[in-house]
Amino acid sequence: MPVTGDHQLLKQLNRMxxxxxxxxxxxxxxxxxxxxxxxxxxxxxMLVRDLMDEGWLIERELMATGEVGRRATPxxxxxxxxxxxxxxxxxxxxxxxxxxxxxxxxxxRVVSYDDSADPASCVKLVxxxxxxxxxxxxxxxxxxxxxxVLGIGLGLHGGVDEKLGVLRYAPHMGWRNxxxxxxxxxxxxxxxLEGLPxxxxxxxxxxxxxEFEFTGQTGLDPLVYLSIGYGVGAGVIVGDNLLTGLGGxxxxxxxxxxxxxxxxxxxxxxxxxxxxxxxxxxxxxxxPSPAALERLFDKVAQGQAQTCAAVAAAGxxxxxxxxxxxxxxxxxxxxxxxxxxxxxxxxxxPARRVLGGYADAAMLAAPEIRTSRFGADAVAxxxxxxxxxxxxxxxxxxxxxxxxxxxxxxxxxxGLDSVGVIWSSGPNHGLPPTR
Numbered sequence: 001m002p003v004t005g006d007h008q009l010l011k012q013l014n015r016m017x018x019x020x021x022x023x024x025x026x027x028x029x030x031x032x033x034x035x036x037x038x039x040x041x042x043x044x045x046m047l048v049r050d051l052m053d054e055g056w057l058i059e060r061e062l063m064a065t066g067e068v069g070r071r072a073t074p075x076x077x078x079x080x081x082x083x084x085x086x087x088x089x090x091x092x093x094x095x096x097x098x099x100x101x102x103x104x105x106x107x108x109r110v111v112s113y114d115d116s117a118d119p120a121s122c123v124k125l126v127x128x129x130x131x132x133x134x135x136x137x138x139x140x141x142x143x144x145x146x147x148x149v150l151g152i153g154l155g156l157h158g159g160v161d162e163k164l165g166v167l168r169y170a171p172h173m174g175w176r177n178x179x180x181x182x183x184x185x186x187x188x189x190x191x192x193l194e195g196l197p198x199x200x201x202x203x204x205x206x207x208x209x210x211e212f213e214f215t216g217q218t219g220l221d222p223l224v225y226l227s228i229g230y231g232v233g234a235g236v237i238v239g240d241n242l243l244t245g246l247g248g249x250x251x252x253x254x255x256x257x258x259x260x261x262x263x264x265x266x267x268x269x270x271x272x273x274x275x276x277x278x279x280x281x282x283x284x285x286x287x288p289s290p291a292a293l294e295r296l297f298d299k300v301a302q303g304q305a306q307t308c309a310a311v312a313a314a315g316x317x318x319x320x321x322x323x324x325x326x327x328x329x330x331x332x333x334x335x336x337x338x339x340x341x342x343x344x345x346x347x348x349x350p351a352r353r354v355l356g357g358y359a360d361a362a363m364l365a366a367p368e369i370r371t372s373r374f375g376a377d378a379v380a381x382x383x384x385x386x387x388x389x390x391x392x393x394x395x396x397x398x399x400x401x402x403x404x405x406x407x408x409x410x411x412x413x414x415g416l417d418s419v420g421v422i423w424s425s426g427p428n429h430g431l432p433p434t435r
Contacts, residue, residue: 009394011047012394013394013395014037014039014043014047015047015050015051016391016392016393016394017037018033018037018044018047018048018051018057019051019056019057019077019392020392020393021033021036021037022057022075022076022077023077023101023213023392026074026075026076026077026216027060027074027075027076028074028075029072029073029074029075030044030045030048030072030073030075031072032072033048033075048075052078054082055078055080055081055082055148056077056078056082056101057075057076057077057078058075058076058077058078058079058080059073059074059075059076060073060074060075060076061074077101077102078101079100079101079102079104080100080147081147081148082100082101082147082148082149082150083098083099083100083106083137083147083148083149083150084098084099084100084101084149084150084151084152084153084384084385084387084388085097085098085130085133085134085149085151085152085153085193085383085384085387086098086099086152086153086154086155086206086380086381086382086383086384086385086386086387087126087129087130087152087153087154087155087380087383088154088155088203088379088380088383089122089123089126089154089155089156089157089180090157090203090379091116091157091170091172091173091229091230091288092113092116092289092290093110093111093112093113093290094110094111094113094122094125094126094129095108095109095110095111095376095377095379095380096108096109096110096111096126096129096130096133096380097109097377097380097381097383097384098133098137098147098149098384099214099381099384100147101388102214102216103210103213103214103215103381103384103385105377105381106137106147107133107136107137108377108380109129109132109133111125111126111129113125116173117173117174119167119173119175119178119180119183120183123178123180123183123184123187124183124187126154126184127183127184127187127188128187130152130188130193131187131188131191131192131193134149134191134192134193135192137149138192149192149193149196150196150197150387150388150391151196151197151198151199151387151388151390151391152193152196152197152198152199152383152387153198153199153200153201153206153382153383153384153385153386153387154180154184154198154199154200154201154383155200155201155202155203155205155206155207155379155380155382155383155386156170156180156200156201156202156203157170157172157173157202157203157229158170158171158172158173158175158202159202159247159248159249159252160200160201160202160205160248161247161248162199162200162201162244162248164181165179165180165181165182165198165200166178166179166180166181167180167200168248168249171231171266171267172229172230172231172280172288180200181198181200184198185198197387197390197391199383199386199387199390200383200386201242201244201383201386202233202235202248202251203227203233203379203382204225204226204227204233204234204235204251205225205235205242205244205251205382205386206235206379206382206383206385206386207225207227207235207335207337207372207374207378207379207382208223208224208225208234208235208236208237208242208335208382209235209237209242209382209385209386209389210372210373210374210378210379210381210382210384210385211223211225211333211335211372211373211374211382212237212385212389213385213388213389214374214381214385215373220237220332220333221237221238221239221240221332222236222237222238222239222329222330222331222332223236223237223331223332223333223335224236224237224325224329224331224333224334224335225334225335225337225372226253226321226322226325226334226335226336226337226338227337227338227379228277228278228279228318228336228337228338228339228340228341229278229279229338229339229340230278230279230280230288231254231274231278231280232253232254232273232274232277232278232321233251233252233253233254234251234252234253234325235251236250236251236329236331238329241396242389253273253321253324253325254272254273254274254278255267255269255272255273255274256272256273256321256324257269257270257271257272258271258272258273258276258277258317258320258321258324259271259276259317262275262276263275263276263281266280273317273321276314276317277314277317277318277321277340279293279296279339279340281314282296282307282310282311282314283296293339296343297342297343300343300344300346308346311343311346311347312346312347312350313350314347315346315347315348315349315350315351315354316350316351316353316354318347318348318350318351318354319350319351319352319353319354319355319357319358320354322334322351322354322355322369323354323355323358326355326366326367330367331367332367332368333367333368333369333370334367334368334369334370335370335371335372336348336351336369336370336371336372337371337372337374337378338372338378341371341372341375348371351369352369355369
């Protein structure tokens, strides 16, 4: 995408490139950043000064380089002044978190729904919890520990049109075409969160971003995150980008066929991963609910033979799915997360064994298989990671803004659109605020 001639965009690209580079390689000096990014030292110094003033970066102790002259000062993401908010609007309940720029969780709250079948009431409760969390972070101006919220992310259980902020369909919630963006912004009006960038994506996608943005590891691209709850979904990162597909439904691996003529799936097909691996399938005739899940987990913990055998069989099917994901994306790692992790090795070990057998047969090394680092907070933390991911990639925001334009959303000339892009006739051209 050509960007020459747009000074404000070029400046923001360079600013966020600095932030991403420091995030990937903590401790780089200004001189090293200039060399890595191909910028002049004076440009880097100016941008670093601004980013430090705003709370993005911080200097640490001087480094002895062995060279004559002034010692280099290492730069790091500042963990103490800015915050990101994330929320998982889950099937049974919601979870809301605040993190710093490093993804360290500052606060967590679990929100119980009044009626999970009513999207409006659930979204209202989540928005109110986010506002309360922002108030606690702000505290009294000037007091130690006060933080500025940069942006908010939402992880939704279903197909999401990120450009328009609409949840198209959540099969395990019964929600269809819910304008989550519009409802949340209505509840933010007149609060600390009014006007801040707001982003939303499928729960597996944001959980993948938590692993990608916040684990402090490099070389995790491509990365696949496999979420196993009532159903099965995947988030895929390739080439530093979240793979969402044409309509935002990429990663719906719960409806990949694993077994010809297998059990009937809720989608109408037979042998889907959902019907073979999803927790709803392991509940048998019980209606999915938190209480039913607890009974399932207790039976496995107690070693009940019939239940453990069913879970082990699901684990073997999981191994087949892992092999298919490996073949499709050749990832550096596949991360498994979701409530199914409570089934422990009864589920995971059969999967590893099946995948290992396929790898041996092909005389190849299988990708790393590990479990999520963020446990029950994975989706909520991932939603915060989505906010950081989008804010530090200005071209992504500009591209989404143009696609919204083409979809006929030109009627909102100022303020924020559904994905948190700033629309203005002024010089910012769709970039996130710098303060």
